[in-house]
Amino acid sequence: MLFEDSRLTIGVVLPMQERERHDIDFGLQLELARRADELGFSAIWVRDVPLNSPTYPDPVGHSDPWVLLGALAASTRSIALATGAIVLPLRHPLHIAKAALSMEVLSSGRFVLGLGSGDRPSEFAAFDRNVDDRRELFRSNWAALSDALEGHAGSRTGEDQFEIRPRSGRRVPLVAVGSSSQSLEWIARNAGAWMTYHRPLSAQKDRIALWHGAVQRTTTEFRGMGQAMALDLVDASSDHVDEIALGYRTGPEGLLAALRALRNLGVHHVAFNLLVNGRKALTDLETIAREVLPRLNQATELQASR
DSSP states (O other), X not given: OOSBTTBOEXXXXXXOSOSSSOBOOXXXXXXXXXXXXXXXXOEEEEOOOOOOOTTSSOOOBOOOHHHHHHHHHHHOSSSEEEESOEEGGGSOHHHHHHHHHHHHHHTTSOEEEEEEOOOOHXXXXXXXXXXXXXXXXXXXXXXXXXXXXXXXXXOTTXXXXXXXXXXXXXXXXXXXXXXXXXXXXXXXXXXXXXXXXXXXXXXXXXXXXXXXXXXXXXXXXXXXXXXEEEEEEOOTTOOOOEEETTEEEEXXXXXXXXHXXXXXXXXXXXXXXXXXXXXXXXXXXXXXXXXXXXXXXXXXXXXXXX
16 A cells, blocks of 8 residues: 555656656656566656646656556556646546546556646636636535546536446545645545655654644544655765755665654655656666665664654
8 A cells, every 4th residue: 555554655756857848758757667666666656737838847848647647557567656646626527537537447456646736827827727716626626526436427407417437446545735725634534645745854844743633633544644755866875864955865874764754753655756867767766676665664673763
C-alpha cells in the first residue's frame, strides 16, 4: 500500500529531467519508470499541466496525464500510478471518473487519484473559469466525482440514470494534493490522504502536527500524509544536508537521516523530484534503491529512534 501507518514509502515524480524548456522524452521517461518499478519504489506520480506559459515556473512540456498513465500501466508491473494532481476545477468530474475507472482496471488496482485545485488565474481564464471560484468548484466537483466513482452518475434533470464503466469492484483511492483551498478538516473527512509540498523541517513539523490533529478531530479512520521533495543527490560520502528550492541537496546518508525524521513525525510517503538529466536520474534511482530503501523502515532502526 502507498500510505501505511508507521511506515514510509518512496515514490518518484515524472518527468525525471532538468526543468528546461523542452518536451518530455516519452521513451526515456518510460525507461526510468520501468527501472523504478524493478528497483522497488512504491509510486510514480504524474502531473497535470494543461497549459504552458512564460509565467509558469515549470517550462517542461508535460504530456496529457491520462495518455502517459496508460503507457505506464502497460509498461510496469507492481508500482502504484498516481496523479499529482489532476486540476479538478478545470476538468469535468464525469470525464475524470471515466478516466480514473479505466486506469484502475488497466493498472490492475494500482491507480491512485490525486486531485488539486490549481492556482494560476490566467489558466483558469483560458478555461472560462474564475480562479476565485476554485474553492467551491473543487468541493462541488469532488462530490460529483465521488458519486460517479461509486456508480451514481445521474443527469442533472433527474430524467436518466447513467453508469460509468469499466468497473472492477475496487475503490479508487482519492488524495488531496496541496491545500486545494480547503481546511485540513475537510481534507481529512473526504480524502484518504493528503500530499503537501516540501518545507524546512521546522516548518514541516508544524504542518504535520496540524494534519494529524485535524485527522483526530474528524475521523477514527487512518489518513495518510505525504510530501513531494526536490532531490539533488550528491557524492555518496556526503551526509551534509543543504536546503534547495522545495527540497534537499545531500548524499544517501543525509537523505536517509532526513527521511527517518519525516517518518518519525508521521509522514507516510515521499515523492522525489529528480531534477536531472535522464542518465543521472537512472544512477540516482539505483543509488537510492541500494543505499536508502532497504534501511528506511528496518525494525531495529525504528526501535532505536523512539
